[in-house]
Amino acid sequence: MRKGLDREKVLQTAIQLVDQLGMEKVTLALLAKELGVRPPSLYNHFRGLQEIRKEIALHTLRELEEMLLRSLIGKAGEEAIREFCHVYYEYSQKHPGLYQAAIIVYEDRQIQQAGDRIVGLLLELLRPFGMEETQCIHIIRGLRSLIHGFSMLKQQGAFGLDVQTDESFSFAVDLYLAGALKKANPKE
Amino acid sequence: MRKGLDREKVLQTAIQLVDQLGMEKVTLALLAKELGVRPPSLYNHFRGLQEIRKEIALHTLRELEEMLLRSLIGKAGEEAIREFCHVYYEYSQKHPGLYQAAIIVYEDRQIQQAGDRIVGLLLELLRPFGMEETQCIHIIRGLRSLIHGFSMLKQQGAFGLDVQTDESFSFAVDLYLAGALKKANPKE
DNA sequence: TGCTAAAACTAATCTTATTAGTATAATAGC
DNA sequence: GCTATTATACTAATAAGATTAGTTTTAGCA
Secondary structure, three states, rough: OOOOOOHHHHHHHHHHHHHOHHHHHHHHHHHHHHHHHHHHHHHEEEEEEHHHHHHHHHHHHHHHHHHHHOOOOOHHHHHHHHHHHHHHHHHHOOOOHHHHHHOOOOOOOOHHHHHHHHHHHHHHHHHHHOOHHHHHHHHHHHHHHHHHHHHHHOOOOOOOOOOOOHHHHHHHHHHHHHHHHHHHOOOO | OOOOOHHHHHHHHHHHOOOOOOHHHHHHHHHHHHOOOOOOHHHHHHHHHHHHHHHHHHHHHHHHHHHHHHHHOOOOOHHHHHHHHHHHHHHHHHOOHHHHHHHHOOOOOOHHHHHHHHHHHHHHHHHHHHHHHHHHHHHHHHHHHHHHHHHHHHOOOOOOOOOHHHHHHHHHHHHHHHHHHHHHOOOO
């Protein structure tokens, strides 16, 4: 019963399942069932579940980076940074399963690099402000923490339902950016 | 072979193991071994692994709240908020396993309440500044996201090793607070 | 057409959580 | 002090999952 599976098909199905059901629910058993195949067959294409998860994370980080890049076309300065924040946040809300998959620790060089590329975008956006290297790093770490933390907490339902959370996000980003950019470039 | 186990002893051992090894590594099998007992025996004291995990989370949230309360004695205003942030951050760094356990989603009323009490502390600290309710909520959500996000990213080793991360944390908190408190109370 | 290698399979192992049912020791009531 | 009860630990078994070993099958190519 040759199914004509390959790495790509397995991965696409896995991505789709994780997007729909979340990381924890996606087992080799379920994935195999979905592909009409027995679990051990998947080992012909992947070393095991960990590798599949790593690939999902990689895919997600790359997709996110591409969306960010696309959204930043023709934008600069504070507007660009704000856009970055919102696109990132929206992605995490639209794809909670994939986002979760992407932020688990993997101790993997490729994952690390994919993450670094996204952080690197922020660095580029901040460059024109002409701040000191060290200050830049501080600012980016904080901004990243803010976005990431908010995304996680929102996803977990940690915020009550009463006040608009999207508004809170914009508000918080504005606060942080106001402080950061004023400190860095008092002229503007 | 009566071992004289009880809920408390099991929980203490579980907490210790999670603190040392991290959540994922602590299985009923390991916990039972550590207690010199067979896994099913644990069901005399807990409904199952989920309940043990929930209790660990609860313990952690309470311990964190107590540390925060203790550290806030005699402090007020901006200083108190800053102290809150640092105590929270330090706890997450000293007890990564427990912190992880505490922030997993449990869909549990008690957990929710314990978390709310910690957030409530921030609300108290912000009250004297006399801001609007809605603005307060926005500010707290952002601050919480910043602390939480930074704690997680630091723990995951997401930040490079070059620049002092503790310094980054203080820097970011300062930025955020500067923006937040200025916006709220221009006189200060 | 027949060979080779990839891709599927079955069977089995190991680990984990969990349930059912049993034995025993502590304890409460007499 | 004895007995009845109950809590606590046990063994045995089930179920789900990841993974490995070894086998069969089939597609593609010489």
